[in-house]
Amino acid sequence: MAVIGIDLGTTNSLGCVYRNGKAELIPNAYGSYLTPSVVSMTEDGKLIVGQPAKDRLITHPERTVSSFKKDMGTGRSWKPGEKSFLPEELSSLVIRSIVEDAQNYLGEEIEEAVISVPAYFHDEQRVAVKRAGALAGIHVERIVNEPSAAALASYFTANEEQNMLVFDFGGGTLDVSLVDCFDTMVEIVSVAGNNRLGGDDFDRLIAEHFLREHGVARQQLRAQEYAVLLKQAERCKKLLSEQDEVVMHATVGDQLYESTYTMDRLFEESKALLKEIRQVIGRALKDGKMTIHVSLVSKKIVNLFEGTSEDAQKDGAELLEPTTDTVTYSDGATEEVYGFDIPVPELDKEFDVALLGKKGVWYDHKVSVTNPVKVEE
Numbered sequence: 001m002a003v004i005g006i007d008l009g010t011t012n013s014l015g016c017v018y019r020n021g022k023a024e025l026i027p028n029a030y031g032s033y034l035t036p037s038v039v040s041m042t043e044d045g046k047l048i049v050g051q052p053a054k055d056r057l058i059t060h061p062e063r064t065v066s067s068f069k070k071d072m073g074t075g076r077s078w079k080p081g082e083k084s085f086l087p088e089e090l091s092s093l094v095i096r097s098i099v100e101d102a103q104n105y106l107g108e109e110i111e112e113a114v115i116s117v118p119a120y121f122h123d124e125q126r127v128a129v130k131r132a133g134a135l136a137g138i139h140v141e142r143i144v145n146e147p148s149a150a151a152l153a154s155y156f157t158a159n160e161e162q163n164m165l166v167f168d169f170g171g172g173t174l175d176v177s178l179v180d181c182f183d184t185m186v187e188i189v190s191v192a193g194n195n196r197l198g199g200d201d202f203d204r205l206i207a208e209h210f211l212r213e214h215g216v217a218r219q220q221l222r223a224q225e226y227a228v229l230l231k232q233a234e235r236c237k238k239l240l241s242e243q244d245e246v247v248m249h250a251t252v253g254d255q256l257y258e259s260t261y262t263m264d265r266l267f268e269e270s271k272a273l274l275k276e277i278r279q280v281i282g283r284a285l286k287d288g289k290m291t292i293h294v295s296l297v298s299k300k301i302v303n304l305f306e307g308t309s310e311d312a313q314k315d316g317a318e319l320l321e322p323t324t325d326t327v328t329y330s331d332g333a334t335e336e337v338y339g340f341d342i343p344v345p346e347l348d349k350e351f352d353v354a355l356l357g358k359k360g361v362w363y364d365h366k367v368s369v370t371n372p373v374k375v376e377e
Helices: 051-059 087-106 123-135 146-158 199-213 223-239 262-271 271-288
Strands: 003-007 012-019 020-024 039-043 048-049 063-065 114-119 140-144 162-169 174-182 184-195 243-252 255-262 292-294 302-307 323-328 333-343 351-357 362-367
Touching: 003 087, 003 146, 012 087, 020 087, 020 271, 039 051, 039 087, 048 051, 048 087, 048 162, 051 223, 063 302, 087 114, 087 123, 114 123, 114 146, 114 302, 123 140, 140 146, 146 162, 146 174, 162 271, 184 271, 199 223, 199 243, 199 262, 199 271, 223 243, 255 302, 262 271, 292 323, 302 333
Parallel strands: 003 114, 114 140
Antiparallel strands: 003 012, 012 020, 039 048, 039 063, 162 174, 174 184, 243 255, 292 333, 302 351, 323 333, 351 362
């Protein structure tokens, strides 16, 4: 009896099976590997899952729900019709759809699965995922962190130790992880993310700029018209990956509007979103750096900066805040001094550190670290 893997995504989900020495993606009933994580309820109470449900986002937006995974374990409910559903209940319908596709494809019963989740998912969210599996009629053999799964796949392909940054930008969430692979082990060094930032935000941004360009207020659009506009925005975004220029059309009332998009225009209009993405990557890189703790035998140094004194004095420079350390001298005397956790970009290589004195004067220093000893916390 096969055990399948399920990538339960915010926007799309898919299943796979390991056989004949390799991972094999499982197509759904429509021949696609991706099953939209969307659920819709018909007027007679029938639940529809996947691509047919996604199509109803345009025709029946008030009876269709998506992006519910991000609310797993929160207790928030969604109402695609007359009945309310928890995110895990909706997710169970997606899981059940993938399991049925797997059974049809493999020709055997599926009773167990491994499901991947974002590394930042807390215990309540992981329990909710297991409950979703149980509601779908399967036993969740294991919950695996998504970056660990991605890193393992790369590690076994390359067959060598490596450090990597896993960038998972989905439809509704962004997850960035620094991962260390060694001896068939995967260690997640740092994790950063934003569960309210994804590809859908670019669709909404394009749609908003389109309306603004033509002087149309969002309130003028019916729900169905706005759903069509978002669909056109998504199409525009995807085509820009292949074409230099895309013409986007949309109808509001009886009026047809059109706008021309280029990648330069998309980048310009997306500056705020791109800044958020850079911030998430920056947090992951910063948290993943090795640091050394230095206790200074003086309280005359009040701040440190990783870089030069010139950069330390620029707007937005992030200074290292001091800790209060107690040092013991050879004669047994003790004194409270300032200490700093200094990020180390690379061993055995000099890097710049700027020190700020009590009188407001910055001093430049060159520092290198050799043979550090790890301190267990």
